[in-house]
Amino acid sequence: MSSANSLVVERLLGVDSRVIPAAEAWSGAEHQNVGIFYQVRITGGTLRPEVNGSVAESVWTPIPEVARLCRSSLVDVGLALAQTLPATGHVPYVPVGGLIQH
Template sequence: MESPEFTEYDTRLAAYAVVVDDRDRVLLALWNEPDEPLWTLPGGGVDLHEALLDGVVREVREETGYDVEPGRLLGVDTMVIAPHDRITRTDRWHKGVRVVYEARIVGGELTAEVDGTTDEARWFPRDEVATLRRVGLVRKFVG
């Protein structure tokens, strides 16, 4: 298959956080858009005029209730989704560019997102994360 020109597919820039507390627990959010919800890193789409770091701080606050301070860049992950595999009905391919940071909590309290793409935020012992139904981003950056 020949690759389409960049104007012929949708690109979404997103920022996510790996938050680990002093008890070696990982903060995850339950993504509710797929048919069967999956655990994901807190984060999401960066707004058009928003800086990446501002986006990850906003997204973590929306999905978990916590204020975070982003730290070290852990990596950038890309994924390509065919039109027939997208959640939204479209004839366009999708390329997701996901930037992942370490982050530490500096305020707030655990709260579930209301009317968003996640239903719940929860702490999990790091050694239990591999047993969860989770997205590939969690597998890659946490385990």
């Protein structure tokens, strides 16, 4: 996503690191996925699609509405971190089984 927004990082929520087995990976090749999750505050600007990129539409979705969306299950890791704010930056395992499993 490209954004003309100005953001302030308020805190690091946590880091999720996992190996995706070849049998579960979209590409068919084993790989490691590392997700770094931050809590941010928007300070200004305008949200816009990524020019010549993979994002066709950009929207901000209120957190209570995210649970009703069709989404990558990695979003659930970020939601768990945002909701519990664990001091360790770790939440119980959230099954993913590939980056775009819903």
